[in-house]
Amino acid sequence: MRAPQSLSLHALRDIPLVEPGDDLADCLIAALRDSGQVPMDGDILVIAQKIVSKAEGRYVSLDTVTPSERAVELAERLGKDPRHVEVVLSESSEVVKVGPQVIVVAHRLGFVMANAGIDESNISHEKGARVLLLPRDPDASAQALKARLDAAFGVSLGIIIADSFGRPWRNGIVGVAIGAAGVPSVIDEAGVKDLFGRELRVTEVAAADELASAASLLMGQAGQGLPAVLVRGFASPAPPKPASALVRDRARDMFR
Amino acid sequence: MRAPQSLSLHALRDIPLVEPGDDLADCLIAALRDSGQVPMDGDILVIAQKIVSKAEGRYVSLDTVTPSERAVELAERLGKDPRHVEVVLSESSEVVKVGPQVIVVAHRLGFVMANAGIDESNISHEKGARVLLLPRDPDASAQALKARLDAAFGVSLGIIIADSFGRPWRNGIVGVAIGAAGVPSVIDEAGVKDLFGRELRVTEVAAADELASAASLLMGQAGQGLPAVLVRGFASPAPPKPASALVRDRARDMFR
Numbered sequence: 001m002r003a004p005q006s007l008s009l010h011a012l013r014d015i016p017l018v019e020p021g022d023d024l025a026d027c028l029i030a031a032l033r034d035s036g037q038v039p040m041d042g043d044i045l046v047i048a049q050k051i052v053s054k055a056e057g058r059y060v061s062l063d064t065v066t067p068s069e070r071a072v073e074l075a076e077r078l079g080k081d082p083r084h085v086e087v088v089l090s091e092s093s094e095v096v097k098v099g100p101q102v103i104v105v106a107h108r109l110g111f112v113m114a115n116a117g118i119d120e121s122n123i124s125h126e127k128g129a130r131v132l133l134l135p136r137d138p139d140a141s142a143q144a145l146k147a148r149l150d151a152a153f154g155v156s157l158g159i160i161i162a163d164s165f166g167r168p169w170r171n172g173i174v175g176v177a178i179g180a181a182g183v184p185s186v187i188d189e190a191g192v193k194d195l196f197g198r199e200l201r202v203t204e205v206a207a208a209d210e211l212a213s214a215a216s217l218l219m220g221q222a223g224q225g226l227p228a229v230l231v232r233g234f235a236s237p238a239p240p241k242p243a244s245a246l247v248r249d250r251a252r253d254m255f256r
Numbered sequence: 257m258r259a260p261q262s263l264s265l266h267a268l269r270d271i272p273l274v275e276p277g278d279d280l281a282d283c284l285i286a287a288l289r290d291s292g293q294v295p296m297d298g299d300i301l302v303i304a305q306k307i308v309s310k311a312e313g314r315y316v317s318l319d320t321v322t323p324s325e326r327a328v329e330l331a332e333r334l335g336k337d338p339r340h341v342e343v344v345l346s347e348s349s350e351v352v353k354v355g356p357q358v359i360v361v362a363h364r365l366g367f368v369m370a371n372a373g374i375d376e377s378n379i380s381h382e383k384g385a386r387v388l389l390l391p392r393d394p395d396a397s398a399q400a401l402k403a404r405l406d407a408a409f410g411v412s413l414g415i416i417i418a419d420s421f422g423r424p425w426r427n428g429i430v431g432v433a434i435g436a437a438g439v440p441s442v443i444d445e446a447g448v449k450d451l452f453g454r455e456l457r458v459t460e461v462a463a464a465d466e467l468a469s470a471a472s473l474l475m476g477q478a479g480q481g482l483p484a485v486l487v488r489g490f491a492s493p494a495p496p497k498p499a500s501a502l503v504r505d506r507a508r509d510m511f512r
Contacts, residue, residue, distance in 0.1 A: 005269070005474055005482065011261040099510040112425035164461075168424055168511030169352075169368035170432070171504050172442045172462025174469070186428045205420075206428025207473065213430070214470030217463065217490055218261055226261065234473055248427050254355040255424035255511070 007233040010037050011218040011226040020057030025148035027055075028228055032153070037230050044158035044183055044234060045149065046215035048227035049117070049134060052141050052161050052179070058133040060087055074103065084118070087131055091116035096256060102166075107134065110247035111178060112256070113165055135161065138179025139242035146181040158183035158234075161243070162212035162219075168255070175216025177208035177243045184208075184238035186245045207236065208243055263489040266293050267474040267482040276313030281404035283311075284484055288409070293486050300414035300439055300490060301405065302471035304483035305373070305390060308397050308417050308435070314389040316343055330359065340374070343387055347372035352512060358422075363390065366503035367434060368512070369421055391417065394435025395498035402437040414439035414490075417499070418468035418475075424511070431472030433464035433499045440464075440494035442501045463492065464499055 012031040018024060028047070032039055039045075067075065067082035071089055075082035078101060085103065089095070092105035102114045111117070117134045135141045142159040149157050161179030166172075177185055185208035215229035250256055268287040274280060284303070288295055295301075323331065323338035327345055331338035334357060341359065345351070348361035358370045367373070373390045391397045398415040405413050417435030422428075433441055441464035471485035506512055 005267040007265040007470070007474055009263040009470075013261070097510055104510075167462075169504055169509060170462060170465065170502050172460040172465065172502065174462050174465050176426070204428040205472075206423075206426060206430050209426065209428065209430050210469040210473050213466040214263070214265075214473065216461075217466050217470065218263055246426050246428065248425055253425060254353055254360075 005233075007214075007231065009214060009218055010035060010230045010232075012037075012228045012230065013226070015051070015227055018051040018054040020054065020059065022055045024051060024055035025145055025152075027051075028145070029149060029152045031228060032149075032230070035230070039149070039153045039155050039157055039230070040232065041155045042158070042232075042235065043155070044160060044211060044231040045145075046160045046162050046175075046212060046219075046229045046231060047145070048219055049138070049161050049163040049178060050132065051227045052135045052138070052145075053132050056135050056141070058135060059130045060133060062087075062129040062131065074098065078103070081129075083129075084131060087133070088116045088118055091118065091133060094256075106250075106256070109134065109138065109178070110244060111165075113163075117163055117178070134163070134178065139181065139244055140179075142179040142181035142243070156182060158240075160208055160211055160215070162215060164216060175209070175212035175214070175219075177212045177246060180208045180241070180243040182240050183211070184236050185241045185243050187236060187238040206246055207234075207238075209246065261489075263470075263487065265470060265474055266291060266486045266488075268293075268484040268486065269482070271307070271483055274307040274310040276310065276315065278311050280307060280311035281401055281408075283307075284401065285405060285408045287484060288405075288486070291486070295405070295409045295411050295413055295486070296488065297411045298414070298488075298491065299411070300416060300467060300487040301401075302416045302418050302431075302468055302475075302485045302487060303401070304475055305394070305417050305419040305434055306388065307483045308391045308394070308401075309388050312391050312397070314391060315386045316389060318343075318385040318387065330354065334359070337385075339385075340387060343389070344372045344374055347374065347389060350512075362506075362512070365390065365394065365434070366500060367421075369419075373419055373434070390419070390434065395437065395500055396435075398435040398437035398499070412438060414496075416464055416467055416471070418471060420472060431465070431468035431470070431475075433468045433502060436464045436497070436499040438496050439467070440492050441497045441499050443492060443494040462502055463490075463494075465502060 062083040065083040067086040071086035072082045075085040094106040097104040146159045164173040187205040190203040318339040321339040323342040327342035331341040350362040353360040394417045402415045420429040443461040446459040
Protein backbone atom coordinates (compact mmCIF):
# COMPACT_ATOMS: atom_id res chain seq x y z
CA MET A 1 0.00 0.00 0.00
CA ARG A 2 1.43 3.31 -1.12
CA ALA A 3 0.27 6.61 0.25
CA PRO A 4 -2.31 8.22 -2.04
CA GLN A 5 -1.53 11.49 -3.78
CA SER A 6 -3.35 14.05 -1.70
CA LEU A 7 -4.49 17.61 -1.55
CA SER A 8 -5.69 19.36 1.57
CA LEU A 9 -7.52 22.65 2.00
CA HIS A 10 -7.91 24.60 5.22
CA ALA A 11 -10.12 27.65 5.55
CA LEU A 12 -8.58 30.26 7.83
CA ARG A 13 -10.86 31.44 10.58
CA ASP A 14 -11.26 34.71 12.38
CA ILE A 15 -10.21 37.03 9.59
CA PRO A 16 -11.78 40.30 10.68
CA LEU A 17 -13.95 42.41 8.38
CA VAL A 18 -11.53 44.25 6.14
CA GLU A 19 -11.69 48.04 5.77
CA PRO A 20 -9.96 50.34 3.26
CA GLY A 21 -6.37 50.89 4.27
CA ASP A 22 -6.13 47.72 6.34
CA ASP A 23 -2.87 45.86 5.85
CA LEU A 24 -4.24 42.69 4.29
CA ALA A 25 -0.87 40.91 4.37
CA ASP A 26 -0.68 41.45 8.15
CA CYS A 27 -4.24 40.17 8.47
CA LEU A 28 -3.45 37.00 6.53
CA ILE A 29 -0.16 36.41 8.35
CA ALA A 30 -1.97 36.66 11.68
CA ALA A 31 -4.74 34.34 10.49
CA LEU A 32 -2.19 31.79 9.26
CA ARG A 33 -0.35 31.93 12.60
CA ASP A 34 -3.64 31.50 14.52
CA SER A 35 -4.70 28.60 12.31
CA GLY A 36 -1.88 26.38 13.46
CA GLN A 37 -1.03 25.77 9.78
CA VAL A 38 2.67 26.41 9.27
CA PRO A 39 2.96 27.47 5.61
CA MET A 40 5.25 25.24 3.57
CA ASP A 41 6.99 25.73 0.24
CA GLY A 42 4.47 25.24 -2.53
CA ASP A 43 1.40 25.90 -0.43
CA ILE A 44 -1.14 28.11 -2.16
CA LEU A 45 -3.25 30.68 -0.38
CA VAL A 46 -6.52 31.39 -2.15
CA ILE A 47 -8.01 34.74 -1.15
CA ALA A 48 -11.47 36.08 -1.92
CA GLN A 49 -11.42 39.06 -4.28
CA LYS A 50 -13.72 40.95 -1.99
CA ILE A 51 -11.25 41.38 0.86
CA VAL A 52 -8.49 42.41 -1.54
CA SER A 53 -10.75 45.04 -3.08
CA LYS A 54 -11.83 46.27 0.35
CA ALA A 55 -8.27 46.59 1.63
CA GLU A 56 -7.43 48.51 -1.53
CA GLY A 57 -10.37 50.84 -0.92
CA ARG A 58 -11.99 50.07 -4.27
CA TYR A 59 -15.35 51.50 -3.26
CA VAL A 60 -17.26 53.92 -5.46
CA SER A 61 -20.01 56.00 -3.89
CA LEU A 62 -22.90 56.03 -6.30
CA ASP A 63 -23.60 59.64 -5.23
CA THR A 64 -20.45 60.67 -7.12
CA VAL A 65 -21.45 58.94 -10.39
CA THR A 66 -23.12 60.71 -13.30
CA PRO A 67 -24.58 58.12 -15.66
CA SER A 68 -23.97 58.45 -19.39
CA GLU A 69 -26.79 58.29 -21.91
CA ARG A 70 -25.86 54.71 -22.70
CA ALA A 71 -25.94 53.77 -19.01
CA VAL A 72 -29.38 55.35 -18.60
CA GLU A 73 -30.69 53.45 -21.60
CA LEU A 74 -29.25 50.11 -20.47
CA ALA A 75 -30.40 50.66 -16.89
CA GLU A 76 -33.94 51.21 -18.11
CA ARG A 77 -33.88 47.96 -20.11
CA LEU A 78 -32.53 46.05 -17.13
CA GLY A 79 -34.39 47.74 -14.28
CA LYS A 80 -31.12 48.71 -12.62
CA ASP A 81 -29.70 51.85 -11.05
CA PRO A 82 -28.18 53.86 -13.96
CA ARG A 83 -25.27 54.89 -11.73
CA HIS A 84 -24.49 51.22 -11.11
CA VAL A 85 -24.61 50.53 -14.85
CA GLU A 86 -22.33 53.52 -15.43
CA VAL A 87 -19.73 52.07 -13.08
CA VAL A 88 -20.00 48.68 -14.85
CA LEU A 89 -19.43 50.34 -18.24
CA SER A 90 -16.54 52.45 -16.99
CA GLU A 91 -14.78 49.29 -15.76
CA SER A 92 -15.21 47.56 -19.12
CA SER A 93 -13.63 47.57 -22.54
CA GLU A 94 -16.52 45.85 -24.34
CA VAL A 95 -20.13 44.88 -23.77
CA VAL A 96 -20.32 41.21 -24.81
CA LYS A 97 -23.99 40.54 -24.13
CA VAL A 98 -26.95 42.19 -22.45
CA GLY A 99 -29.23 39.65 -20.81
CA PRO A 100 -32.48 39.97 -18.91
CA GLN A 101 -30.79 40.86 -15.61
CA VAL A 102 -27.13 41.13 -16.41
CA ILE A 103 -24.57 42.91 -18.54
CA VAL A 104 -21.78 40.58 -19.62
CA VAL A 105 -18.69 42.65 -20.33
CA ALA A 106 -15.03 42.28 -21.04
CA HIS A 107 -13.52 43.89 -17.95
CA ARG A 108 -10.59 46.17 -18.69
CA LEU A 109 -8.46 43.39 -17.14
CA GLY A 110 -9.64 41.12 -19.97
CA PHE A 111 -11.94 38.82 -18.02
CA VAL A 112 -15.37 38.35 -19.56
CA MET A 113 -17.79 38.47 -16.66
CA ALA A 114 -21.17 39.62 -15.41
CA ASN A 115 -21.49 43.26 -14.35
CA ALA A 116 -17.70 43.81 -14.41
CA GLY A 117 -17.47 41.87 -11.15
CA ILE A 118 -19.27 44.59 -9.26
CA ASP A 119 -21.81 43.45 -6.77
CA GLU A 120 -23.31 44.86 -3.66
CA SER A 121 -23.40 41.87 -1.37
CA ASN A 122 -21.32 41.90 1.79
CA ILE A 123 -20.87 45.67 1.52
CA SER A 124 -22.00 47.87 4.37
CA HIS A 125 -24.32 50.62 3.12
CA GLU A 126 -23.99 52.73 6.24
CA LYS A 127 -22.06 55.34 4.32
CA GLY A 128 -24.64 55.58 1.53
CA ALA A 129 -25.00 53.47 -1.58
CA ARG A 130 -21.65 52.28 -2.81
CA VAL A 131 -20.25 49.49 -4.91
CA LEU A 132 -16.97 47.61 -4.81
CA LEU A 133 -14.74 47.30 -7.88
CA LEU A 134 -12.25 44.53 -8.59
CA PRO A 135 -8.68 45.19 -7.44
CA ARG A 136 -6.90 47.58 -9.82
CA ASP A 137 -4.35 44.94 -10.87
CA PRO A 138 -5.09 41.58 -9.22
CA ASP A 139 -1.92 39.88 -10.50
CA ALA A 140 0.14 42.69 -8.97
CA SER A 141 -1.89 42.47 -5.74
CA ALA A 142 -1.16 38.73 -5.62
CA GLN A 143 2.54 39.36 -6.25
CA ALA A 144 2.71 41.96 -3.45
CA LEU A 145 0.94 39.64 -1.00
CA LYS A 146 3.28 36.81 -1.99
CA ALA A 147 6.34 38.95 -1.26
CA ARG A 148 5.03 39.83 2.21
CA LEU A 149 3.92 36.30 3.12
CA ASP A 150 7.06 34.67 1.74
CA ALA A 151 9.16 36.99 3.87
CA ALA A 152 7.06 36.43 6.99
CA PHE A 153 7.25 32.64 6.81
CA GLY A 154 10.55 32.09 4.99
CA VAL A 155 8.94 29.98 2.25
CA SER A 156 7.76 30.37 -1.32
CA LEU A 157 3.96 30.40 -1.50
CA GLY A 158 1.49 30.66 -4.32
CA ILE A 159 -1.26 33.27 -4.11
CA ILE A 160 -4.57 33.21 -5.96
CA ILE A 161 -7.20 35.94 -5.83
CA ALA A 162 -10.52 34.27 -6.52
CA ASP A 163 -13.92 35.46 -7.65
CA SER A 164 -17.11 33.56 -8.48
CA PHE A 165 -18.33 33.65 -12.08
CA GLY A 166 -21.44 32.43 -13.81
CA ARG A 167 -20.93 30.57 -17.07
CA PRO A 168 -22.81 30.17 -20.33
CA TRP A 169 -24.81 26.94 -20.67
CA ARG A 170 -24.42 25.75 -17.08
CA ASN A 171 -26.29 26.72 -13.94
CA GLY A 172 -24.51 28.01 -10.87
CA ILE A 173 -21.41 30.04 -10.20
CA VAL A 174 -17.92 28.59 -9.70
CA GLY A 175 -14.70 29.93 -8.25
CA VAL A 176 -12.21 31.32 -10.80
CA ALA A 177 -8.86 33.07 -10.50
CA ILE A 178 -8.57 36.75 -11.34
CA GLY A 179 -5.10 37.26 -9.85
CA ALA A 180 -2.19 34.92 -9.21
CA ALA A 181 1.47 34.84 -8.26
CA GLY A 182 3.79 31.85 -7.95
CA VAL A 183 1.16 29.57 -9.47
CA PRO A 184 0.97 27.99 -12.94
CA SER A 185 -2.43 29.55 -13.72
CA VAL A 186 -2.43 27.78 -17.07
CA ILE A 187 -0.47 24.55 -17.50
CA ASP A 188 0.64 23.71 -21.01
CA GLU A 189 0.47 19.96 -21.51
CA ALA A 190 1.51 20.03 -25.16
CA GLY A 191 3.82 17.12 -25.72
CA VAL A 192 2.45 15.12 -22.79
CA LYS A 193 1.75 11.60 -23.97
CA ASP A 194 -1.42 9.75 -23.11
CA LEU A 195 -1.46 6.18 -21.77
CA PHE A 196 -0.97 4.83 -25.28
CA GLY A 197 1.88 7.12 -26.22
CA ARG A 198 -0.02 9.59 -28.40
CA GLU A 199 0.33 13.31 -27.80
CA LEU A 200 -2.63 14.88 -26.07
CA ARG A 201 -4.46 17.36 -28.24
CA VAL A 202 -5.95 19.38 -25.42
CA THR A 203 -2.90 21.23 -24.27
CA GLU A 204 -3.92 23.71 -21.59
CA VAL A 205 -5.28 23.14 -18.11
CA ALA A 206 -6.67 26.09 -16.16
CA ALA A 207 -5.10 25.04 -12.87
CA ALA A 208 -5.66 28.36 -11.08
CA ASP A 209 -9.37 28.21 -11.87
CA GLU A 210 -9.55 24.65 -10.55
CA LEU A 211 -7.73 25.75 -7.38
CA ALA A 212 -10.12 28.70 -6.99
CA SER A 213 -13.10 26.38 -7.42
CA ALA A 214 -11.71 23.96 -4.86
CA ALA A 215 -11.18 26.75 -2.32
CA SER A 216 -14.61 28.15 -3.05
CA LEU A 217 -16.14 24.95 -1.64
CA LEU A 218 -14.87 26.05 1.80
CA MET A 219 -15.31 29.80 1.46
CA GLY A 220 -19.00 29.48 0.75
CA GLN A 221 -20.69 32.06 -1.40
CA ALA A 222 -22.33 34.03 1.35
CA GLY A 223 -19.06 35.48 2.60
CA GLN A 224 -19.39 33.81 6.00
CA GLY A 225 -16.05 35.17 7.08
CA LEU A 226 -13.97 32.41 5.43
CA PRO A 227 -12.28 34.46 2.72
CA ALA A 228 -8.90 32.67 2.71
CA VAL A 229 -8.07 29.01 2.15
CA LEU A 230 -4.66 27.34 2.33
CA VAL A 231 -4.14 24.59 -0.26
CA ARG A 232 -1.40 22.03 0.32
CA GLY A 233 -0.16 19.30 -2.00
CA PHE A 234 -0.64 20.80 -5.45
CA ALA A 235 2.63 19.93 -7.13
CA SER A 236 3.28 20.98 -10.69
CA PRO A 237 6.58 21.36 -12.49
CA ALA A 238 4.94 23.96 -14.77
CA PRO A 239 6.30 27.52 -14.61
CA PRO A 240 4.31 30.20 -12.76
CA LYS A 241 1.92 32.25 -14.87
CA PRO A 242 -0.30 35.12 -13.78
CA ALA A 243 -4.08 34.92 -13.96
CA SER A 244 -3.99 37.18 -17.01
CA ALA A 245 -2.82 34.05 -18.89
CA LEU A 246 -6.35 32.71 -18.35
CA VAL A 247 -7.84 35.40 -20.60
CA ARG A 248 -8.40 34.04 -24.08
CA ASP A 249 -7.14 36.34 -26.82
CA ARG A 250 -10.06 38.05 -28.45
CA ALA A 251 -8.77 36.89 -31.85
CA ARG A 252 -8.82 33.24 -30.72
CA ASP A 253 -12.18 33.50 -28.99
CA MET A 254 -15.02 32.12 -31.07
CA PHE A 255 -17.55 33.33 -28.50
CA ARG A 256 -16.85 37.03 -29.02
CA MET B 257 -7.35 28.20 18.34
CA ARG B 258 -10.18 26.34 16.68
CA ALA B 259 -9.65 23.67 14.07
CA PRO B 260 -9.91 25.09 10.57
CA GLN B 261 -12.67 23.95 8.27
CA SER B 262 -10.96 21.49 5.98
CA LEU B 263 -11.32 19.48 2.84
CA SER B 264 -9.06 16.62 1.83
CA LEU B 265 -8.68 14.85 -1.48
CA HIS B 266 -6.96 11.51 -2.05
CA ALA B 267 -6.30 10.08 -5.48
CA LEU B 268 -6.75 6.31 -5.53
CA ARG B 269 -3.79 4.45 -6.97
CA ASP B 270 -3.46 1.22 -8.89
CA ILE B 271 -6.81 1.29 -10.68
CA PRO B 272 -6.16 -1.05 -13.60
CA LEU B 273 -6.96 -0.08 -17.19
CA VAL B 274 -10.69 -0.57 -17.56
CA GLU B 275 -12.12 -2.70 -20.38
CA PRO B 276 -15.71 -3.08 -21.58
CA GLY B 277 -17.64 -5.35 -19.27
CA ASP B 278 -15.34 -4.79 -16.30
CA ASP B 279 -17.21 -4.36 -13.05
CA LEU B 280 -16.23 -0.78 -12.28
CA ALA B 281 -17.82 -0.83 -8.82
CA ASP B 282 -15.66 -3.84 -7.87
CA CYS B 283 -12.61 -2.01 -9.23
CA LEU B 284 -13.35 1.09 -7.16
CA ILE B 285 -14.16 -0.89 -4.03
CA ALA B 286 -10.82 -2.72 -4.32
CA ALA B 287 -8.95 0.55 -4.95
CA LEU B 288 -10.61 2.15 -1.92
CA ARG B 289 -9.69 -0.86 0.25
CA ASP B 290 -6.08 -0.75 -1.01
CA SER B 291 -5.83 2.98 -0.41
CA GLY B 292 -6.20 2.66 3.33
CA GLN B 293 -8.99 5.26 3.14
CA VAL B 294 -12.02 3.94 4.95
CA PRO B 295 -14.97 5.66 3.26
CA MET B 296 -17.08 7.71 5.65
CA ASP B 297 -20.61 9.07 5.41
CA GLY B 298 -20.59 12.14 3.23
CA ASP B 299 -17.36 11.33 1.39
CA ILE B 300 -17.58 11.97 -2.32
CA LEU B 301 -15.86 9.79 -4.90
CA VAL B 302 -15.08 11.70 -8.11
CA ILE B 303 -14.57 9.34 -11.06
CA ALA B 304 -13.21 10.19 -14.50
CA GLN B 305 -15.83 9.88 -17.23
CA LYS B 306 -13.43 7.87 -19.33
CA ILE B 307 -13.36 4.80 -17.09
CA VAL B 308 -17.14 4.84 -16.73
CA SER B 309 -17.53 4.96 -20.51
CA LYS B 310 -14.97 2.19 -20.97
CA ALA B 311 -16.62 -0.10 -18.43
CA GLU B 312 -19.94 0.54 -20.19
CA GLY B 313 -18.36 -0.39 -23.51
CA ARG B 314 -19.22 2.95 -25.11
CA TYR B 315 -16.79 2.49 -28.01
CA VAL B 316 -17.79 3.08 -31.60
CA SER B 317 -15.63 1.59 -34.34
CA LEU B 318 -15.29 4.21 -37.04
CA ASP B 319 -15.37 1.39 -39.64
CA THR B 320 -19.05 0.95 -38.84
CA VAL B 321 -19.94 4.63 -39.35
CA THR B 322 -21.34 6.06 -42.59
CA PRO B 323 -21.02 9.84 -42.51
CA SER B 324 -24.00 11.96 -43.51
CA GLU B 325 -23.71 14.78 -46.05
CA ARG B 326 -23.62 17.30 -43.24
CA ALA B 327 -20.81 15.42 -41.49
CA VAL B 328 -18.78 15.29 -44.71
CA GLU B 329 -19.22 19.02 -45.22
CA LEU B 330 -18.29 19.90 -41.63
CA ALA B 331 -15.35 17.49 -41.64
CA GLU B 332 -13.98 19.17 -44.75
CA ARG B 333 -14.21 22.62 -43.12
CA LEU B 334 -12.52 21.33 -39.97
CA GLY B 335 -9.98 18.94 -41.45
CA LYS B 336 -11.41 16.06 -39.44
CA ASP B 337 -12.39 12.47 -40.16
CA PRO B 338 -16.01 12.65 -41.45
CA ARG B 339 -16.86 9.47 -39.53
CA HIS B 340 -15.72 11.14 -36.32
CA VAL B 341 -17.86 14.18 -37.09
CA GLU B 342 -20.80 11.89 -37.83
CA VAL B 343 -20.49 10.33 -34.37
CA VAL B 344 -20.33 13.80 -32.80
CA LEU B 345 -23.50 14.86 -34.63
CA SER B 346 -25.33 11.66 -33.78
CA GLU B 347 -24.62 12.26 -30.07
CA SER B 348 -25.95 15.83 -30.22
CA SER B 349 -29.26 17.61 -30.25
CA GLU B 350 -27.93 20.93 -31.56
CA VAL B 351 -24.79 22.42 -33.11
CA VAL B 352 -24.09 25.55 -31.04
CA LYS B 353 -20.95 26.78 -32.78
CA VAL B 354 -18.44 25.57 -35.33
CA GLY B 355 -14.95 26.84 -34.59
CA PRO B 356 -11.64 26.44 -36.36
CA GLN B 357 -10.92 23.02 -34.80
CA VAL B 358 -13.96 22.18 -32.82
CA ILE B 359 -17.70 21.61 -33.03
CA VAL B 360 -19.47 22.90 -29.94
CA VAL B 361 -22.72 21.01 -29.55
CA ALA B 362 -25.52 20.47 -27.11
CA HIS B 363 -25.06 16.82 -26.24
CA ARG B 364 -28.30 14.84 -26.10
CA LEU B 365 -27.75 14.85 -22.31
CA GLY B 366 -28.04 18.66 -22.43
CA PHE B 367 -24.43 19.60 -21.76
CA VAL B 368 -22.97 22.12 -24.18
CA MET B 369 -19.48 20.88 -24.93
CA ALA B 370 -16.79 20.44 -27.55
CA ASN B 371 -17.13 17.47 -29.92
CA ALA B 372 -19.89 15.87 -27.81
CA GLY B 373 -17.24 14.81 -25.31
CA ILE B 374 -15.73 12.37 -27.76
CA ASP B 375 -11.98 12.30 -27.84
CA GLU B 376 -9.42 9.78 -28.85
CA SER B 377 -6.84 10.17 -26.11
CA ASN B 378 -6.16 7.27 -23.77
CA ILE B 379 -7.94 4.90 -26.15
CA SER B 380 -6.09 1.89 -27.48
CA HIS B 381 -6.31 1.77 -31.27
CA GLU B 382 -5.20 -1.82 -31.51
CA LYS B 383 -8.63 -2.90 -32.67
CA GLY B 384 -8.84 -0.26 -35.42
CA ALA B 385 -9.90 3.37 -35.16
CA ARG B 386 -12.54 3.81 -32.54
CA VAL B 387 -13.90 6.57 -30.37
CA LEU B 388 -15.39 6.59 -26.91
CA LEU B 389 -18.79 8.14 -26.18
CA LEU B 390 -19.98 9.57 -22.87
CA PRO B 391 -21.83 7.14 -20.61
CA ARG B 392 -25.39 6.62 -21.81
CA ASP B 393 -26.91 8.17 -18.67
CA PRO B 394 -24.17 9.46 -16.34
CA ASP B 395 -26.57 10.34 -13.50
CA ALA B 396 -27.89 6.78 -13.58
CA SER B 397 -24.33 5.42 -13.75
CA ALA B 398 -23.46 7.48 -10.67
CA GLN B 399 -26.57 6.24 -8.88
CA ALA B 400 -25.73 2.60 -9.66
CA LEU B 401 -22.14 3.03 -8.46
CA LYS B 402 -23.39 4.73 -5.31
CA ALA B 403 -25.69 1.79 -4.52
CA ARG B 404 -22.83 -0.69 -4.89
CA LEU B 405 -20.28 1.34 -2.92
CA ASP B 406 -22.74 2.28 -0.17
CA ALA B 407 -23.55 -1.41 0.30
CA ALA B 408 -19.88 -2.45 0.29
CA PHE B 409 -18.85 0.06 2.96
CA GLY B 410 -22.06 0.52 4.91
CA VAL B 411 -22.06 4.28 4.44
CA SER B 412 -23.76 6.90 2.25
CA LEU B 413 -21.34 8.30 -0.31
CA GLY B 414 -21.63 10.92 -3.02
CA ILE B 415 -20.54 10.01 -6.55
CA ILE B 416 -19.52 12.45 -9.27
CA ILE B 417 -18.61 11.49 -12.83
CA ALA B 418 -16.24 14.17 -14.08
CA ASP B 419 -15.12 15.34 -17.49
CA SER B 420 -12.88 18.24 -18.55
CA PHE B 421 -14.47 21.05 -20.55
CA GLY B 422 -13.10 24.09 -22.32
CA ARG B 423 -14.94 27.36 -21.72
CA PRO B 424 -15.71 30.47 -23.73
CA TRP B 425 -13.50 33.45 -22.94
CA ARG B 426 -10.98 31.64 -20.75
CA ASN B 427 -7.98 29.51 -21.64
CA GLY B 428 -7.59 25.98 -20.39
CA ILE B 429 -9.92 23.15 -19.53
CA VAL B 430 -11.43 22.55 -16.09
CA GLY B 431 -13.11 19.60 -14.42
CA VAL B 432 -16.91 19.59 -14.53
CA ALA B 433 -19.57 17.13 -13.41
CA ILE B 434 -21.58 15.20 -16.02
CA GLY B 435 -23.10 12.69 -13.60
CA ALA B 436 -23.82 12.77 -9.89
CA ALA B 437 -25.62 10.91 -7.13
CA GLY B 438 -25.96 11.80 -3.46
CA VAL B 439 -24.42 15.23 -4.10
CA PRO B 440 -26.03 18.69 -4.26
CA SER B 441 -24.81 19.38 -7.80
CA VAL B 442 -26.41 22.81 -7.65
CA ILE B 443 -26.92 24.52 -4.30
CA ASP B 444 -29.66 27.07 -4.11
CA GLU B 445 -28.61 29.91 -1.83
CA ALA B 446 -31.74 31.98 -2.34
CA GLY B 447 -32.67 33.45 0.97
CA VAL B 448 -29.14 33.21 2.39
CA LYS B 449 -28.26 36.52 3.97
CA ASP B 450 -24.95 38.23 3.41
CA LEU B 451 -22.83 39.62 6.26
CA PHE B 452 -24.99 42.73 6.39
CA GLY B 453 -28.31 40.91 6.40
CA ARG B 454 -29.29 41.47 2.79
CA GLU B 455 -30.40 38.53 0.66
CA LEU B 456 -27.81 37.34 -1.80
CA ARG B 457 -28.85 37.86 -5.38
CA VAL B 458 -26.69 35.12 -6.85
CA THR B 459 -28.64 32.11 -5.81
CA GLU B 460 -27.00 29.05 -7.29
CA VAL B 461 -23.60 27.50 -6.68
CA ALA B 462 -22.38 24.74 -9.00
CA ALA B 463 -20.92 22.63 -6.21
CA ALA B 464 -20.51 19.45 -8.28
CA ASP B 465 -18.48 21.35 -10.88
CA GLU B 466 -16.27 22.80 -8.14
CA LEU B 467 -15.78 19.32 -6.70
CA ALA B 468 -14.92 17.97 -10.16
CA SER B 469 -12.40 20.79 -10.67
CA ALA B 470 -10.83 20.11 -7.30
CA ALA B 471 -10.47 16.39 -8.05
CA SER B 472 -9.13 17.16 -11.50
CA LEU B 473 -6.07 18.79 -9.87
CA LEU B 474 -5.05 15.31 -8.70
CA MET B 475 -6.26 13.27 -11.67
CA GLY B 476 -4.14 15.18 -14.10
CA GLN B 477 -5.34 15.59 -17.64
CA ALA B 478 -3.12 12.98 -19.20
CA GLY B 479 -5.00 10.08 -17.60
CA GLN B 480 -1.94 8.94 -15.66
CA GLY B 481 -3.89 6.18 -14.02
CA LEU B 482 -5.44 8.40 -11.31
CA PRO B 483 -9.07 8.35 -12.45
CA ALA B 484 -10.72 8.36 -9.01
CA VAL B 485 -10.40 10.82 -6.15
CA LEU B 486 -12.00 10.59 -2.71
CA VAL B 487 -13.11 13.96 -1.30
CA ARG B 488 -13.69 14.28 2.43
CA GLY B 489 -15.08 17.21 4.38
CA PHE B 490 -17.57 18.76 1.98
CA ALA B 491 -20.56 19.34 4.19
CA SER B 492 -23.70 20.88 2.77
CA PRO B 493 -27.23 20.72 4.11
CA ALA B 494 -28.51 21.16 0.55
CA PRO B 495 -30.55 18.31 -0.95
CA PRO B 496 -28.92 15.98 -3.51
CA LYS B 497 -29.40 16.94 -7.14
CA PRO B 498 -28.18 15.08 -10.23
CA ALA B 499 -25.69 16.63 -12.64
CA SER B 500 -28.52 17.24 -15.08
CA ALA B 501 -29.48 20.14 -12.77
CA LEU B 502 -26.31 21.86 -14.01
CA VAL B 503 -27.71 22.16 -17.54
CA ARG B 504 -29.14 25.60 -18.07
CA ASP B 505 -32.58 25.56 -19.67
CA ARG B 506 -32.29 26.60 -23.27
CA ALA B 507 -34.99 29.21 -22.69
CA ARG B 508 -32.96 30.79 -19.87
CA ASP B 509 -29.65 30.61 -21.74
CA MET B 510 -28.65 33.89 -23.33
CA PHE B 511 -25.67 32.23 -25.03
CA ARG B 512 -27.77 29.93 -27.25
